[in-house]
Every structure is written in C-alpha cells, then in structure tokens.
Amino acid sequence: MVTDGFITCLWFDDQAEEAAHYYVSVFEGSGSRVGDVIRYPEGSGTASAKPMTVEFTANGQKFVGLNGGPQFTFNEAISFQVMCDTQEEVDHYAARLTEDGGEQGPCGWVKDRFGVSWQVVPERLIEMFADRDPAKVARANEAMMSMRKLDIAALEKAFAGE
Template sequence: MNNQKITPCLWVDEDAKAVAEYYLSIFKDGKLKDYRKLENPPNEFSSEPSSFETAVMELEGVEFSILAAGPFFKFNEAISLVINCKDQDEVDYYWEALTSNGGEEGACGWCKDKYGLSWQVVPVEYFELIHSDDAAVREKAMTNTFKQKKLILSELK
C-alpha cells in the first residue's frame, strides 16, 4: 500500500511498461509495481474501440503513475524533477544517463530525457553555496551556474 498522498502521473504516447523500464534502468532504487493494458469501449469521441496502458513505478521511494494514451499532450519545462545528488560522481551519472539516447542538455543543471521530461541534476552542496551567508560565495556560485550546462561543483565553489 502506498502512503504517498500525491502521485505524479506522467502521460506518454505509448508503451507504459517500456517507459517504466527506462526510468528503472537509471534509478537503481526502484521497482515496477503494476502494469495494465485496458480497453476503451466505443464512446462519444470514437466509434472504434481503443486501448491504453498504465504502469506504476517507484523510484527512490517516490511512486509515479504512467499513462500511455496517445500523443495528445507533451512534457514541457513547466514541470521538472530535481535529483539531489550526493557528489559530482552522482551528478555525472544521472546527467549522462538522462541526456544519452535521445535526451538533451540544457543550461544551469537542467536537461531533458528521451521522452522530453525535464530534470535538474544538482549536487546537494550547491544549495549550501547559493544560500551561503557569504555574499562572495553566493555570487560565485550563481555566476558560474549560468556559465554551465551540467553543474560542476568544483567550479561553483
């Protein structure tokens, strides 16, 4: 039973199971919790029967629903997921995993995966730098953030 009050739902064109397996290949602490293929009876929108798929996966303790119901909606930057990384090695791992195979790099630690979902890959120490009591530390971190695609912690310090 999931105790999570709010579950993000990711709408994709097709193949909910393949989408779940893609994310599960990146996030090692995860599992596929459910997969279903469902039939829509003919209705006011279509006289032909159609199908759609759902999957439920858990990544790093967070449950996500996946709805594969056609190309009606696309991801955009209005919503993104932040990965809080313990160190630069973890930043490098997630950045490479998400931007390879059809993903793309953005600026300031942002990238998109092959489905177009936006991620911000951030070392947790970054937040300490940009919230530092020392104005020079804050300024250097922010100035260098705008010069980077993938965040390089050593250059932000």
C-alpha cells in the same frame, strides 16, 4: 485504496511501459521497481494488449505512467530534481538521463528521451546558495549560469573567489 502522499502521473503517447522500465534502471535501488500494468479493455477503441497505466517507483517516488495519446507533451514547466552528493553522481545522472536522444540543457537541466525535464543538482550548490555572504553566492550563481552539466569543483572555486 488510500495512499500516503502523492503519486505523480506522467502522460505519455504510448511509451509508458518503456519509460517505467527506463526510470527504474536509471534509479536502481531505493525500492525502484515496476508495479502493476493495467491494459486497455476490449472494445475501448485501443488495442487491448496496449498498457493503459503502468505503476512504478523510481528513487522512492511513486509514479503512474499513462498511455493517453499525443494530445499532451512534457515541457520545462514541471521538472524533477535529482539531488547529488558527488560529482560522480552528477555525471552518472546527467549521462543516463540524456542517453538515447535526451539532451543536456543549461544550469544542470536535462531532458530525457521522453521529453521529461530533470535538474541534476549537487547538494553542495544548495549549501552555497544558502550562505550569508552575498558575494560568494553571486559568484557561485554566475559560475552555475555559465555551465551546462554542473561541475562541483568549478562551483567551489567560484564560491571561494579563486
């Protein structure tokens, strides 16, 4: 099967199916769904009922969750950006991605309960950073650096010099 684009493979110890259902619930709509679940074959040394891979789509992005064992874990070297139009969206994704053992990090970064890193970013912040006035950009950046979950109103005030 040839597919357009890339499919991101996420290596889990043994939580791929749980993670797939979780991500589909966080990013409801936009074609989010769990697809094929392929189980380990008999005689593989792994319980045959255990999923080997789980295909899923979250927010229009294709993924495969692989139950590969504890050899590898996630770290911040790879993260997914969730671009948000409103503070309500920022609040929603920050809360959902940190529930049940996730954690809020600095500057809008979060780590979910599986250890996957996410950046919950207002689109407006990107617009501020693209402004031609370096003083405005510096103020917005300084404000962002002092935040955990990003606050669009506070970023706007800093950007405007208030």
